[in-house]
Amino acid sequence: MGLERVEVGFLCIAITLVLIAIRMPIGIALAGVSFVGIGFLTNMRAAWGIVSAIPYNFVATWEFSAVPMFLMMGYIAARSGVTKGLFQSMQILLARVPGSLASASVAASAMFAAASGSSVATSAALSRIAVPEMLRAGYEKGLATGTVAAAGTLGSLIPPSILMVIYGVFTGTSIGALFMAGFIPGVLTAVAFITMITIRVLLNPKLAPRGQVEFSAEERQTALRTVWPLPTLIIGVLGGIFAGVFTPTEAGAVGALFAIVIAAFYRSLSLKMLWGAVIDAAIATSVMFIIAVGAAMFVRLMGLSQVPAFVADMVLNMSDNKYVVLMMISVIFIFLGMFIDSIGIMLLTLPILMPLLQRLEIDMIWFGIITIKLLEIGLITPPVGLNVYVIKTSLGGMVDLPSIFRGASWFILTDIIVLLILIAFPTISLLLPSLMLR
Amino acid sequence: ENYSFSTWLEPNHPITLAAHVPWAKAVSERTGGAVNFEIYMAGALLPAKGTMQGVADGVAQGGFHTATYTPSELPLWNAIGDLSFKHPDPMVAAFAATEFGLMNPAGNSDWAKNDVIYLGSYSTPVYHFICREEVKTLADLRGKRVRMPGGAWARFGETIGTVSVNVPSSEIYTAFERGTVDCTASDVTHLTAGATLMGVTKSINTLTMGPFFAGATWIFNKDFWSELKPDQRKIIFEESARALARLQISYDELVQKNLDAAKAAGKAIIPPPADLQQSYDKFVADGIGGMADIGKRAGIQTFDKSVQELSSLMQKWEGLLAKANRKSEDELTQLLRREIYDKLDASKYGLN
Amino acid sequence: MAEPNPTLPGVTRLLQALTTIAGVALVLMMLHICADVFMKYVFNSPVQGTLEIVSGYYMVIAVYLPLPLVEWLRQAIVVDVVFIRMPRAMKIACVLIVLASLVAVYGAFAWQTWLDAMRAYGRNEIAMGPAQTVIWPARFVLPIGFGLASVIGLWHFMGVLIGFERESWLGALDIEHTGE
Ligand code: NA
Numbered sequence: 001m002g003l004e005r006v007e008v009g010f011l012c013i014a015i016t017l018v019l020i021a022i023r024m025p026i027g028i029a030l031a032g033v034s035f036v037g038i039g040f041l042t043n044m045r046a047a048w049g050i051v052s053a054i055p056y057n058f059v060a061t062w063e064f065s066a067v068p069m070f071l072m073m074g075y076i077a078a079r080s081g082v083t084k085g086l087f088q089s090m091q092i093l094l095a096r097v098p099g100s101l102a103s104a105s106v107a108a109s110a111m112f113a114a115a116s117g118s119s120v121a122t123s124a125a126l127s128r129i130a131v132p133e134m135l136r137a138g139y140e141k142g143l144a145t146g147t148v149a150a151a152g153t154l155g156s157l158i159p160p161s162i163l164m165v166i167y168g169v170f171t172g173t174s175i176g177a178l179f180m181a182g183f184i185p186g187v188l189t190a191v192a193f194i195t196m197i198t199i200r201v202l203l204n205p206k207l208a209p210r211g212q213v214e215f216s217a218e219e220r221q222t223a224l225r226t227v228w229p230l231p232t233l234i235i236g237v238l239g240g241i242f243a244g245v246f247t248p249t250e251a252g253a254v255g256a257l258f259a260i261v262i263a264a265f266y267r268s269l270s271l272k273m274l275w276g277a278v279i280d281a282a283i284a285t286s287v288m289f290i291i292a293v294g295a296a297m298f299v300r301l302m303g304l305s306q307v308p309a310f311v312a313d314m315v316l317n318m319s320d321n322k323y324v325v326l327m328m329i330s331v332i333f334i335f336l337g338m339f340i341d342s343i344g345i346m347l348l349t350l351p352i353l354m355p356l357l358q359r360l361e362i363d364m365i366w367f368g369i370i371t372i373k374l375l376e377i378g379l380i381t382p383p384v385g386l387n388v389y390v391i392k393t394s395l396g397g398m399v400d401l402p403s404i405f406r407g408a409s410w411f412i413l414t415d416i417i418v419l420l421i422l423i424a425f426p427t428i429s430l431l432l433p434s435l436m437l438r
Numbered sequence: 439e440n441y442s443f444s445t446w447l448e449p450n451h452p453i454t455l456a457a458h459v460p461w462a463k464a465v466s467e468r469t470g471g472a473v474n475f476e477i478y479m480a481g482a483l484l485p486a487k488g489t490m491q492g493v494a495d496g497v498a499q500g501g502f503h504t505a506t507y508t509p510s511e512l513p514l515w516n517a518i519g520d521l522s523f524k525h526p527d528p529m530v531a532a533f534a535a536t537e538f539g540l541m542n543p544a545g546n547s548d549w550a551k552n553d554v555i556y557l558g559s560y561s562t563p564v565y566h567f568i569c570r571e572e573v574k575t576l577a578d579l580r581g582k583r584v585r586m587p588g589g590a591w592a593r594f595g596e597t598i599g600t601v602s603v604n605v606p607s608s609e610i611y612t613a614f615e616r617g618t619v620d621c622t623a624s625d626v627t628h629l630t631a632g633a634t635l636m637g638v639t640k641s642i643n644t645l646t647m648g649p650f651f652a653g654a655t656w657i658f659n660k661d662f663w664s665e666l667k668p669d670q671r672k673i674i675f676e677e678s679a680r681a682l683a684r685l686q687i688s689y690d691e692l693v694q695k696n697l698d699a700a701k702a703a704g705k706a707i708i709p710p711p712a713d714l715q716q717s718y719d720k721f722v723a724d725g726i727g728g729m730a731d732i733g734k735r736a737g738i739q740t741f742d743k744s745v746q747e748l749s750s751l752m753q754k755w756e757g758l759l760a761k762a763n764r765k766s767e768d769e770l771t772q773l774l775r776r777e778i779y780d781k782l783d784a785s786k787y788g789l790n
Numbered sequence: 791m792a793e794p795n796p797t798l799p800g801v802t803r804l805l806q807a808l809t810t811i812a813g814v815a816l817v818l819m820m821l822h823i824c825a826d827v828f829m830k831y832v833f834n835s836p837v838q839g840t841l842e843i844v845s846g847y848y849m850v851i852a853v854y855l856p857l858p859l860v861e862w863l864r865q866a867i868v869v870d871v872v873f874i875r876m877p878r879a880m881k882i883a884c885v886l887i888v889l890a891s892l893v894a895v896y897g898a899f900a901w902q903t904w905l906d907a908m909r910a911y912g913r914n915e916i917a918m919g920p921a922q923t924v925i926w927p928a929r930f931v932l933p934i935g936f937g938l939a940s941v942i943g944l945w946h947f948m949g950v951l952i953g954f955e956r957e958s959w960l961g962a963l964d965i966e967h968t969g970e
C-alpha cells in the first residue's frame with residue numbers, strides 16, 4: 001500500500017485543522033505537523049534538518065525587522081495621546097454629516113493607520129476614545145462598536161502594514177510597491193464606510209442622535225494644534241520611502257523613532273510609557289513569528305507533498321478564468337477568516353496558491369491587496385474576530401459580543417462591495433505602484 | 439525514483455534555466471527515470487543559508503550552494519574566490535574551479551568535510567559598475583554608495599574610495615531607483631533579470647572586475663550518492679559537464695544581449711578610464727588586497743599552496759580555451775570531460 | 791501588558807527579565823537602523839554590519855526570548871470556538887493532548903537548535919558582508935527560548951493533570967492579543 005504524496009499532504013492539512021480546532025496554538029500545530037509530515041514523506045534526518053534550517057534562518061531576515069518596528073511605532077503612537085486630538089479634529093471636520101461621531105472614528109482610524117502597522121493595534125487605539133464618546137452621545141451600541149472594529153482594519157490596508165511586509169517576503173513582491181498599492185484601496189474603504197454610515201443614519205436617525213454641530217473657533221484651533229504630528233509622521237515615513245531617504249524596511253525603525261519624538265512633543269513621553277510599548281511590541285513579535293516559523297515549515301511540507309501543484313491543476317481544470325479563480329479564493333479566505341487569524345491564513349494558503357497564481361499570471365501586488373482585504377474581513381466576522389474581541393476587552397461589560405458582531409456586519413457587506421470593486425478594477429491598486437516604478 | 443533538488447535561485451535565473459532544469463531532464467531521461475530530480479526553486483525547500491546543511495541532512499538529495507552563505511563551513515572556497523580578480527574570465531574561472539573542486543584534495547575536502555558530494559561550479563559573468571548616474575572617472579566613483587558583494591570587491595572599493603553598502607537583493611531595485619545606492623558591482627545580466635535594473639540605470643562602467651565563482655552548481659547527499667549505480671553516476675558526470683558548458687555559453691550570450699539592450703535603451707556604456715584601470719591592476723598586483731592574510735586568518739594552513747594550485751589551473755584553462763571554440767557546447771563539453779569528468783572514477787568518487 | 795500569572799511570581803519575574811532583554815534588542819534595533827540611515831544619508835558612511843547585526847542578533851532575540859513568557863501567560867494565538875463547546879472530559883483530554891504536543895515540539899526544537907548552536911560555536915560562525923560579523927552567540931537564544939517554553943508547557947501539563955491549574959485551562963481565553 002502506501003499513501004500517495006498528495007494524500008499525505010491533504011492528510012496533514014486535515015490534521016492541522018483538527019489540532020487548531022482542539023485549541024492547539026496555531027504555530028505549534030503547523031510546526032509539529034510539518035516535522036512529522038516531512039519525516040514521513042522523506043526520513044527523520046530530513047525532518048530534523050528542517051528544524052535546523054528554518055527557525056533560525058527564517059527569523060534572521062533583514063526585511064522582517066520592519067515587523068517589530070512598525071508594531072512599536074503603533075504602540076507608541078497609541079500611547080502618545082495623538083488619537084484623542086485626531087478624533088476631535090475629525091469630529092469637527094465631519095460635524096454636519098449624519099452620524100458624525102461614527103464617521104469621525106473611521107476618518108481618525110484611517111489616519112492613525114498610517115502610523116500603525118497592524119489592524120488590531122489601530123482598533124485598540126481608537127476604541128478607548130471613540131466608543132465611550134459615541135455611547136455617551138446615545139449612539140446605538142452596535143454602530144458605535146462595529147464602526148471602530150471595522151475601521152481598525154484600515155490599519156493593515158493603509159501603509160505601513162505588517163501583513164504586507166510578511167506577504168512581500170513570502171511571495172517575493174516588493175514591499176514598497178505593496179505599501180503604495182494599499183493606499184487608494186484603504187482610502188476607498190474609509191469613504192465606503194462613511195457613506196454606508198451616513199445612509200444608515202439618514203434612513204434611521206435613531207441610530208445616531210445629532211450632537212454638537214457648531215464648534216467655537218477656539219475648539220477648532222485646539223484640535224488643529226493637536227492633530228499636526230500625525231500628518232507629519234505620515235509624510236515622514238511614506239515621504240521618506242518615496243524620496244529614497246530610507247527603504248521600506250528601514251522605514252519601520254525611522255517611524256518608531258518619529259513616534260517617540262511626537263510623543264515627546266505631546267509631553268506624553270515617559271520611560272514607563274515607552275517601556276510598556278516596547279514590551280508589548282516584543283511579546284507581539286514573538287507571538288506572530290512563532291506562527292510564521294510554523295508556517296515556513298509547513299510551506300516545505302506542502303512543497304514536498306506536491307499539494308500546491310495538485311490544487312493548481314484541480315482548480316484550473318474547473319476554470320482558467322482568473323476572476324472565477326479569484327472568487328473561489330475569496331470564498332475560501334472568508335470562510336477561513338471566520339476561524340483563523342490573518343497571518344495564519346495567509347501563511348497557510350499562500351504556499352498552496354502561489355503556483356496557481358503564477359500560472360494564471362495574476363499580478364502579485366494586486367493579489368496582495370485583495371488578500372489583505374480578505375484577511376481584514378476575517379477580523380470582524382464571527383465567531384473569531386480579533387478586532388471585535390479587542391473592543392470587547394477594552395470596554396469590559398459595557399457592550400456584549402453579539403451586539404458588536406451585529407454592528408460590524410454592515411461593514412462586512414460594505415467590505416465585500418469594496419472587494420468586488422478592487423477585483424473588477426485592478427488599476428485602483430496598481431496605479432500608485434506603477435507611477436512609483438514607472 | 440523521485441529525488442529533490444533545492445536551489446534558492448529564481449525559476450528564471452540563468453543557472454536554473456541553462457544548468458539545473460535541462461540537466462535534471464537529461465539525467466532523468468538517460469537513467470530511464472531512475473534518477474528523477476524535482477527542482478525546488480526560490481528557496482521553496484531550503485533557505486539559501488541552509489542549503490548545504492539541508493543536503494547533508496537529506497532534506498534534499500541535491501542542491502545549489504553558494505560558499506558565501508556559509509563562510510565558516512567553507513573557509514577555503516570563500517577565501518580563494520578572490521582569485522577571479524587575477525583571472526577575470528568567467529569560463530576560465532568556472533572550469534578551473536570545477537577542476538579544483540573535483541580533483542584537488544584541498545579543494546574537494548572543503549566540501550567533503552561538510553558531508554556533501556561536490557560536482558562542479560559555475561561562474562557569473564565579470565562584474566562591472568552599474569550606476570544610476572553617469573560614472574566616467576575614478577573621481578566620479580569616489581564617495582559613491584556602491585553595493586559590493588563583499589570579499590575582494592569590497593576591499594577594492596575601499597582602495598578607490600567608494601562607500602560599501604549592504605543591501606539585500608530584494609531591495610536593490612528600490613534602493614537604486616530612490617538613490618539610496620548609487621552603483622552596484624554586478625554582472626550585467628541583472629539589467630534584465632533578477633533585480634532588473636535597466637529601468638533605473640543610466641550608465642555601465644565596464645571596468646572588468648573578477649566574476650563570482652565560489653559556489654557549487656551541484657552538491658549531493660552522501661547516502662543518496664552512494665546508493666546510485668556507477669553507470670548512473672557516470673551519466674551525472676557527463677550531463678554535468680554538458681550543463682556547465684551550456685551554462686557558461688548562455689552566460690556569455692546573456693552578457694552580450696544585455697549590453698546590446700542597454701545600448702539600445704540609451705544607457706551610457708563607459709569604458710574604464712585609465713586611472714581606474716590602473717587602480718585595479720595595482721590592487722591585483724599587490725596581492726588582491728591582502729588575500730593571503732585573510733586566508734591565513736581563516737585558519738587555512740596551506741592557503742598559499744591552494745592559491746598557487748588554483749591559479750595554475752586557471753592559467754591552464756586560459757590556454758585550453760584560447761584554442762577552443764567558446765561558443766560550441768559540444769566542443770566545451772568534450773573538453774570538460776577529457777580534462778575533468780572522464781577522469782573521475784564513477785565507482786570511487788565521493789564514496790570513501 | 792498582560793497580567794502576571796498569579797502563581798509563582800518568581801518565574802514570572804525571570805521570564806519578564808528575558809522579555810526585557812528582547813525589549814532592549816528592539817530599542818537597539820531602532821537606534822542602530824536609524825543611525826545607519828542617518829550616517830548613510832548625511833555622511834555617506836553607513837554603519838558597517840547593520841544588516842548582519844539586526845538580522846543575526848536583534849531579530850533572533852526579539853522573537854525567541856519572549857517565547858517562554860508568551861507560553862507562561864498563555865498568549866499564543868489559539869482558536870477556541872470549537873473547544874468551548876466541548877463537554878468537560880473532552881476539554882481536559884484536548885488540553886492534555888495540546889500541552890503534551892507543545893512540550894514535545896518545543897523540546898525537539900530546543901534539542902536540535904542546541905546542537906546547531908554548539909556546531910556554530912565550534913566553527914566560530916560568521917556572516918559575510920562588507921564586514922565580517924561573528925553571529926554564533928545568537929544561535930544559543932533559540933535553545934534557551936524553546937527549552938524554557940517546553941519546561942513551562944510541562945508545568946502546565948502537570949497542572950492540568952494533577953488539578954492545580956485545571957480550571958483556568960478549561961475556560962474560554964481572554965483574547966487580548968497585541969498583534970494581528
Ligand atoms: Na497601517
Ligand code: NA
Nearest residue numbers: 337338378384
Ligand atoms: Na473572523
